[in-house]
Amino acid sequence: MPDFPTPDLSHLTRADFRNVYEPAEDTFLLMDAIEEHPRINLDDDRQRGRDWPSVCLEIGSGSGCVSTFVAKVVGRSNALFLTTDVNPHAARATRRTGEKNEVTLDPVVTDLASALLPRLRHSVDLLIFNPPYVPTESAEVASPLPAPLFSISASWAGGVDGREVVDRFLPFADELLAPEGVFLMVLLEDNAPEEIIREVRERWGWTGRRVKERRAGRERLVIVEFVSGGDAHAG
């Protein structure tokens, strides 16, 4: 598989990173999972005949680093790279990071995937979410409403067990994923990934597995891959 460099973020300053999550270990682990994914990163022969994914969607794109990386690996003209973020600063950073790295990302300021449904119903081939997963008080979790003052804690505060935003999003993921779609999500060991994998298998019949793990300080990061069902899922 070809290697891809980390996207150039030199256009973003300290001031930007006061309002937008700065790429960290979780971001890099997610990019590693993308680079090592056998359906996303193809060798040159298969890249020429690529017919998947057509629609990529990243929820909570922050700096735009991950979706830029996806566009580089998939090929910038081979798919639509939609992103959402509830934070307008992040949406702007995402657009600029795409431009800086000569790919086009299509950011939307919205709560999770709101406004993209029902149009994207069962149409997203590659779904990516690095959620706010840090266990915190519920009160710290981002509001889906426009905040008078954006707080950077919204980019990581995950509420009880770090699961509040993850659990709110999962039903939308089921609506969004195309048949045999791939959903990559960042979790902590503290979020009980095995429990989430079991729950979504029982609810929607997805296949879930850990694809990457790494210790980062006191946290243990896990990248989980879900693959939605085939034909039974469609319609």
Added chain:
Amino acid sequence: MRLITHNMLQCPVKGCSKDNFPLRIEDAEIENADADFNPQFLKRMLDRIAWGALVQTSFSLGVAKLPESPGDPNDDEFLQTLHHVLLETRVKEGRMVCNGCGHVYPIREGIPNMLLQENEV
């Protein structure tokens, strides 16, 4: 905001279920930005595009004329026109208005803002 993105956006206001797509674009500042022409990608996207909405929107903005129904996916001229409308035409500034409930969604620096107020969620 490229028109392909606009084609994916529906009014998210709770209870707004009529005339909520496509959102009407107003006071638009349009710009064009070159994109790589990829006929294979366009063909794959054809069945994910809401065609009537795209035709209506491109007409209202006065950009290239699209046929009333999708053309032959092997017709290069049709694909070139579709490419230009979907992927090269952008709304830099302006707003989208829901024809159903009248909600206004601003477009600033090329980015649509779909956030709602508390009583609309």
